[in-house]
Amino acid sequence: MRIDPEKCIGCGNCSSYCTMLGGIMRFERDRKNPTRIYYVIDEDECVECSVCLRSGCCPTEALYQPELVWPRIVRKNFSDPLKIHPETRIPGRGTEEMKTNEVTGRYRRGMYGMACELGRPGVGARFRDVEKVAGALAALGIGFEENNPVTKLMMDRKKGLINPEVRNEKVLSAIVEFMIPAERLPEVLEVLDRVSQEIGTVFSGDIIARIGEDGSVPYLKEIQGRGRFLSINGKSNVGLGRPLAAV
Ligand code: SF4
Numbered sequence: 001m002r003i004d005p006e007k008c009i010g011c012g013n014c015s016s017y018c019t020m021l022g023g024i025m026r027f028e029r030d031r032k033n034p035t036r037i038y039y040v041i042d043e044d045e046c047v048e049c050s051v052c053l054r055s056g057c058c059p060t061e062a063l064y065q066p067e068l069v070w071p072r073i074v075r076k077n078f079s080d081p082l083k084i085h086p087e088t089r090i091p092g093r094g095t096e097e098m099k100t101n102e103v104t105g106r107y108r109r110g111m112y113g114m115a116c117e118l119g120r121p122g123v124g125a126r127f128r129d130v131e132k133v134a135g136a137l138a139a140l141g142i143g144f145e146e147n148n149p150v151t152k153l154m155m156d157r158k159k160g161l162i163n164p165e166v167r168n169e170k171v172l173s174a175i176v177e178f179m180i181p182a183e184r185l186p187e188v189l190e191v192l193d194r195v196s197q198e199i200g201t202v203f204s205g206d207i208i209a210r211i212g213e214d215g216s217v218p219y220l221k222e223i224q225g226r227g228r229f230l231s232i233n234g235k236s237n238v239g240l241g242r243p244l245a246a247v
């Protein structure tokens with residue numbers, strides 16, 4: 001996103017709509033007229049979500065979207081909720097997100113779907129950090145979800161290597177998805193605990209599993225044993241989607 005300095009009147013409205021915290025918009029003084037200020041967007045920190053533009057907050061239409069080309073277009077693909085991912089044909093974060101949309105019944109008993117979410121509104125994530133997580137998982141021999149835009153950016157899925165052209169690109173958030181046999185959960189959590197200390201953004205993990213016949217959560221003990229907790233906004237699929245696969 002950019003601001004036309006000739007049109008900007010320095011009101012600062014756009015700054016309060018920006019999804020990135022920490023002052024990615026700064027004001028500058030007009031050299032010819034020092035009493036006049038205008039705003040400038042730090043393009044390295046902007047994730048191209050278009051929230052500022054779409055909000056209609058600018059009274060002078062100074063905000064504008066320049067043409068985005070590779071690799072910068074990746075920012076918009078991952079950050080603008082109205083943009084459809086070219087790889088998966090899914091808008092938003094470009095993934096079916098097992099945590100919200102798992103209605104296919106493909107997670108059988110004894111299998112866990114997992115997702116590692118890097119970034120959030122306010123902080124975002126760089127693909128170099130996504131690669132650290134993917135690389136640590138790949139070292140365990142884990143295979144990544146095929147229909148996922150992060151997987152599509154990998155040059156070497158066996159090593160979890162992301163295309164180097166996008167490693168420094170920043171997005172609102174990115175999700176690494178994979179499936180594991182339930183017995184591998186401890187080693188996966190061990191690795192995620194370690195790698196979460198090595199990345200420069202927030203990190204959360206999702207697990208999807210069928211609950212027990214008695215309503216119990218099969219991975220609860222393992223999570224609590226690590227001093228972690230389940231988020232209260234966990235979601236339940238009651239089977240109203242496509243028919244459940246045979247157990
Ligand atoms: S496009 Fe998004 S990240 Fe960039 S300046 Fe606008 S609100 Fe902020």
Ligand code: SF4
Binds near residue numbers: 008012039060062
């Ligand atoms: S809202 Fe428009 S006029 Fe106000 S600071 Fe932002 S770009 Fe400039």
